[in-house]
Amino acid sequence: MKNAFRSAVVIIAALAWNAACKPSGPSGPAEFAAPLSGPTLDGKTASLAEHKGKVVLVDFWATWCAPCKAEIPELIRLQTALGPKGFIVLGVSMDEEVAEVAPFAKKAGINYPVILNGGERAPKGWVVPGMPTAYLIGRDGKVLRRLFGSKSIDKLSVEVETALAP
Numbered sequence: 001m002k003n004a005f006r007s008a009v010v011i012i013a014a015l016a017w018n019a020a021c022k023p024s025g026p027s028g029p030a031e032f033a034a035p036l037s038g039p040t041l042d043g044k045t046a047s048l049a050e051h052k053g054k055v056v057l058v059d060f061w062a063t064w065c066a067p068c069k070a071e072i073p074e075l076i077r078l079q080t081a082l083g084p085k086g087f088i089v090l091g092v093s094m095d096e097e098v099a100e101v102a103p104f105a106k107k108a109g110i111n112y113p114v115i116l117n118g119g120e121r122a123p124k125g126w127v128v129p130g131m132p133t134a135y136l137i138g139r140d141g142k143v144l145r146r147l148f149g150s151k152s153i154d155k156l157s158v159e160v161e162t163a164l165a166p
Helices: 002-021 066-085 098-108 153-164
Strands: 037-039 045-047 055-061 087-093 114-116 133-137 143-148
Touching (some): 066 153, 133 153, 143 153
Parallel strands (some): 037 114
16 A cells, blocks of 8 residues: 555656646736846846847756757857847856866857856746756747756747737
8 A cells, every 4th residue: 555655646746847847838818037147257247137028038057068068059149149139148157166167168169158157956936846957938028938857959049030920
């Protein structure tokens, strides 16, 4: 009986985790993104609020995360292509060792601001169950889409283009 109960608990937990971590839009009415700000690679401060009126992809990543590193060249291309239309990638490094982030970003050619979070604990108001995790934020500051895990840059590009349309 104990084994059956444990199995049921494990299955329920796995289903809940799977549902929470699938790419999904917000449930119910769109909600505003939580405030987000922090120090950047150049010693300044960046915030989500300073990009009000733009479509923003908040991308939580780490230098040790292989899927994150694989997506960065695509995010660079997306920033280059759609930045002039009012789009910006706002990276959030979840690395504890912030000294490793700047050399990595330089070598990777990251062309968007990167906030140094200083650890894996998600900023207040944000859910980051693993990396990569990203949020697509509309011009009005509302969450359009949550992306947990690796993402299809082609699909994301279409969603960004749609959000940029007048």
